[in-house]
Amino acid sequence: xxxxxxxxxxxxxxxxxxxxxxxxxxxxxxxxxxxxxxxxxxxxxxxxxxxxxxxxxxxxxxxxxxxxxxxxxxxxxxxxxxxxxxxxxxxxxxxxxxxxxxxxxxxxxxxxxxxxxxxxxxxxxxxxxxxxxxxxxxxxxxxxxxxxxxxxxxxxxxxxxxxxxxxxxxxxxxx
Numbered sequence: 001x002x003x004x005x006x007x008x009x010x011x012x013x014x015x016x017x018x019x020x021x022x023x024x025x026x027x028x029x030x031x032x033x034x035x036x037x038x039x040x041x042x043x044x045x046x047x048x049x050x051x052x053x054x055x056x057x058x059x060x061x062x063x064x065x066x067x068x069x070x071x072x073x074x075x076x077x078x079x080x081x082x083x084x085x086x087x088x089x090x091x092x093x094x095x096x097x098x099x100x101x102x103x104x105x106x107x108x109x110x111x112x113x114x115x116x117x118x119x120x121x122x123x124x125x126x127x128x129x130x131x132x133x134x135x136x137x138x139x140x141x142x143x144x145x146x147x148x149x150x151x152x153x154x155x156x157x158x159x160x161x162x163x164x165x166x167x168x169x170x171x172x173x174x175x
Contacts, residue, residue, distance in 0.1 A: 004029060004116030005105070008049065008056065015050035015057075020115055022064070029116045030123075038067040043081065045119050052088070056104065056113065059086035062122045068131040072139035073147050083126035089113070 003025050006018065022043035047060030062083045070077040089104045091111070103114045138148035146153035160168075 004114055005107075005112040006049075006115045007110055007112055008051070009110035011049055011051050013051060015048050017046065017048050018115075020045045020047070020119065022119065026116050026119060030120050033120070035124075036069065040065050040067060040078070043119065043123065045115075045122065047118070049113065055088055055090040055092075056111070057086070057088050058113070058118070060084070060122075062119065062126055066123075066127075070133040070137055071130045072132060072137040073149055074140065075133045075147065075149075077131045077133040079127060079131055081123070081126045083122060085122050085125070 022039060022045075027039075041064060043062060043064035043066070045060055045062045047058055050057040050059075062081055062085070064081050066079050066081060068077050068079060069075070091104065091106075103117055105112050105114070133149075140146065141148055141153045141155055143155040144153050146155075
């Protein structure tokens with residue numbers, strides 16, 4: 001893949017700021033990872049790249065919104081993204097071959113940074129463990145599949161493990 005690589009040849013010692021958007025090329029790049037989501041507006045990534053003696057220091061912020069399926073009820077869950085990051089990418093060509101697709105590569109007489117991969121990694125790191133449509137989402141009924149946020153279904157509500165039902169007969173004497 002040739003797109004998504006940023007030429008780092010003429011970056012001054014104090015660093016340079018860049019702004020990137022999640023465009024159609026980036027969405028095509030991430031489609032191979034099979035994570036289902038939509039972007040109502042493109043993600044924006046602001047980064048500053050500062051050259052160092054043994055690599056590049058990268059600091060930035062990723063912002064935007066993404067829509068996923070709610071992990072409980074399968075309705076749309078809009079996730080706000082406001083994620084700051086920083087890392088150091090070391091120049092080490094031997095390691096790059098072992099790790100697969102590198103973030104940093106040397107081409108001709110300059111280094112290039114894989115912006116698509118950085119945006120993808122930071123996007124993944126910004127996501128919550130549970131993607132919910134609302135914090136109080138009740139999810140789906142385990143028997144009939146009804147969305148319980150829309151109201152109660154007519155399924156019986158036995159709770160607990162049936163193997164432990166004998167303990168429901170247990171009387172506790174407070175005395």
